[in-house]
Amino acid sequence: MATKQTLTPEDWIKAAFKLLTSAGPKAIRVDYLCKELGVTKGSFYWHFEDLAALRAAMVEHWRRIATSDVIASMVSPELSPRDLFIRFIEDILQVPTREYGGPMTEVAIRHWAAGDEAVQTVVRDADTERLAFLTLQMRGAGLTGPEARSRATLIYATLVGLKQLTGEPALPRMDIPGFVDAMLRPSPASAAAIQAALVTTAATARAPEPEPEPELEVQ
Amino acid sequence: MATKQTLTPEDWIKAAFKLLTSAGPKAIRVDYLCKELGVTKGSFYWHFEDLAALRAAMVEHWRRIATSDVIASMVSPELSPRDLFIRFIEDILQVPTREYGGPMTEVAIRHWAAGDEAVQTVVRDADTERLAFLTLQMRGAGLTGPEARSRATLIYATLVGLKQLTGEPALPRMDIPGFVDAMLRPSPASAAAIQAALVTTAATARAPEPEPEPELEVQ
């Protein structure tokens, strides 16, 4: 396995990640890639349609690692939903992306995808996948349907936001377990509704419906 | 005020926002700006050092509107801390940026700043300003120092994350008041500590320290 006769797509992707982590998204340039791999520009266009295609391949690679792997690693029957959430958050916060290590974080991917429709789509897919997973877990932790989805979204939004804020001058230590506990606690209104349902067998529901808080439609 | 003899920096900034909202960050180009304003490229470089300088001016403009204005609008003595948080979140979620209206959201700014050091700095300043403000309010709501800062960061991260997730296929309605209530409730450990402090006058503190949850250092 000394020298390769021919370049594979993976070689280009790996080189591109190297450039991204060492010099930022702007450094993903055809000439830099070629210098890194010891070929000339024409070679790149034999392997890829254009730079956008390479970027799409990079992000697809990220999606497999950063989403599916993390979720798979969590589907462990010994963990309680609470511990699973804590582990999920800590994993995502700490794992910048195992492959081609270095300071390449999800934030970079997210920002960097902003200008590219195709890449943006992949990021949305990852978000959808994660949200579905978290909602399932919330149901497993005993929350009702809509509340499970709302809380899952809030917990995931917190995660995404914390990644964004990494780099803030003085980001404090975060009490993640405490946060997870707060998110797993049903709201008073919801708890009262469940309580009322349980009592229904004894007496006809008489108590006034707990006033539901008005909800906010995002954007 | 029929026709202006001469272009002001504001004219360029306004035109650039128009391009950003209508066609995305990539559309902020010297030639497009010049066509919009009816001048030639050289004119642009008389007003600005380069495109990066124009971008910096745009983001500085955003910072004044999106941060200072929102905070100022909230410093209203009639609101409880709880209502203030709810209003803060709803404001930020719904106000894309009043000036030069349209779909220009904070997300665009944040993404778009990612590639530009100077712009990134301004975004961080805005984050710092908001975090300081929220931490203050958390203290006002009765949380202790470190917990106030941790909760403020969590609530702000949620906000930032929700903005990022806007555009998700099926983002659910969010129970913001319920979320704020959860964030304002002191953690059991913290509540116990406060309780213990209150009892101290009667008896020497005897109860074992409530085991503090291990905290996670972000990144």
Added chain:
DNA sequence: ACCTGAACACCGTTCAAGT
């Protein structure tokens, strides 16, 4: 002081030709 218009520089993309 403010703008024109032509020139240059940089880098993504193409393509005919090589092995």
Added chain:
DNA sequence: ACCTGAACACCGTTCAAGT
């Protein structure tokens, strides 16, 4: 099948010259 190397295209930036 994979790569070279030269050419082209696009757009940011410069600058001498105009008013």
